[in-house]
Amino acid sequence: MGDIADVTKLAGFEFTEHVVYSDEGNIIALRGLNIKNGQLILDDVKYIDGSNFSKLSRSKLFINDIMFTYVGTVGEVAIIKENDRFYLAPNVSRIRVKSDDSPKFISHYMRTDNFKNKVIFPLIATSSQPALSMENIRKFTINIPINREEQDCLAKYFDSLDHLITLHQRKIDKIKNMKKAMLDQMFI
Template sequence: MASKVPEIRFAGFEGDWDKLPLSEYLTTSKAKNRDNTFGKEDVLSVSREFGVINQIEYQGRSFAGASVTGYGIAETNDIIYTKSPLRDQPYGIIKTNKGVPGIVSALYAIYHPNDNIEPDFIQTFFDKDKRLNDYLRPLVHKGAKNTLNVGDDEAILGNVIFPKRDEQVKITESFKNIDALISHQVDVCEKLRNLRAALLTSLLPQGEETKPRVRLDGFTEAWTEKSLDEIITPYKEIVETPHDGYDRLGIRSHGKGTFHSYVPKGAELETAQMGVVRPNNLIVNITFGWELAVAITEPSDEGKLVSHRFPQFSFKEKNVPIFFRYALINNRFRKHLTLASPGSAGRNRVLKIDKMLEYKMLVPAEKEQKAISDILSGYDRLIQLNEQKLDKLRNLKQAMLDKMFV
């Protein structure tokens, strides 16, 4: 028999949780906007990430029809089930309206919470995708074009295992605390990314600017225009293609850096030789150069292998490689690579290296390159540390969703 007690439980609570139909906790709402008390500005959307939120605030405009008469009224603390499939929630999602009253279309079912349920507990319970999907799967019938067929009353006939209301409240409070920490950490990461972006546009010339908007203390020397072939030189280190497995390097488009994958024995490229990747090189995918598939290699890329379609270039003396991660890999360079990659879209567009090397850019002296890259890379490390902290908080919440429910 399945346990009716969670693995982790607050002190002071004992006994099994109750296994009952969800209809014991919720009552289907029949309230409609027949007198047009609410307008288009009051239409609500239901988001996997943000929950119940004003549609205009969330999506920038209202998607309601000419008339909102007959839309369902969702009061504060009402539960809303949206019958629209999402990738990870193929039977829809269930959220609590934690904000002001509003209206939703007929695609949504609305429920009033009974006295035996803490409204926020419902959303927290269904925040775990597997639990949500397992509950809805037996109740929902998928129709043509992936429509979800289930009546409002039928959607709450499935069984759930809930504690008494006082324990629901205690659990909900703990999740409010972790959600507040996550929300704060999201804000911290966003502010750091915005600050980094502002520094990038201030410390490096933008567009047709001939000098940066802000100079670091102690630097007054003019920046010099150089072509790329004055900055880099071809780098080749060739080995025979391994036949017992190897680590391959790839380049993400849009300047998003490199990634690695393991090529097992028997799946190697049908080429006699491959290039060895070394750190602090400029590397480009000539097939997708027009999508800015360009990177400055990192220490973690050391020793990875690439085909001839990934040429590398080392930096000449008095050039700081990491500086060009910020100064070179941008939209202006992407436009140049597009022009240097003739042909139609996709694999038929191959970058002409000689044309790429004609690219001209403003470059400061070596010391200023290092000073700028030190500041920007410092922010990158700070952003990475805070994103790791955010990941840990999100993982903690997922562990709580696993261990604190039946």
């Protein structure tokens, strides 16, 4: 990974000295709980509008940055889709692809069970809380098609599959709610 991407995190001193959390604002600090199944989950966020951004430049997130959780729930991945809205919070690393490779393809690849089982999980240091070091993340080996067009084509295909899965999950949830409502009405 270190050959094709810049991997970094928010250092502890940066957080304690320069980050101020609040419940309102515009700039979101992405925490581990905000990254799940390839998506940013923004229903429980902390804002950092009052923070010293000049001291947090390496934590600023841009389009196509890959977020990767490395403490606690290790291995959750999501990709940033807009500029000027997000910064790193503790326990989340930023992977910024510096080669001509596709960040979207890499993020899909990192979400596979094969990658998690063969690359991520063997490197996890277990103590009271599972964790990966930045050094180990930089050592990740990723099998990438040489051709960028092929990477983009595969990423687009996987995006469409994710979209279909989301649509079907919404239908399933709606049907479950209908069933629950009917059962509730039957036994009143």
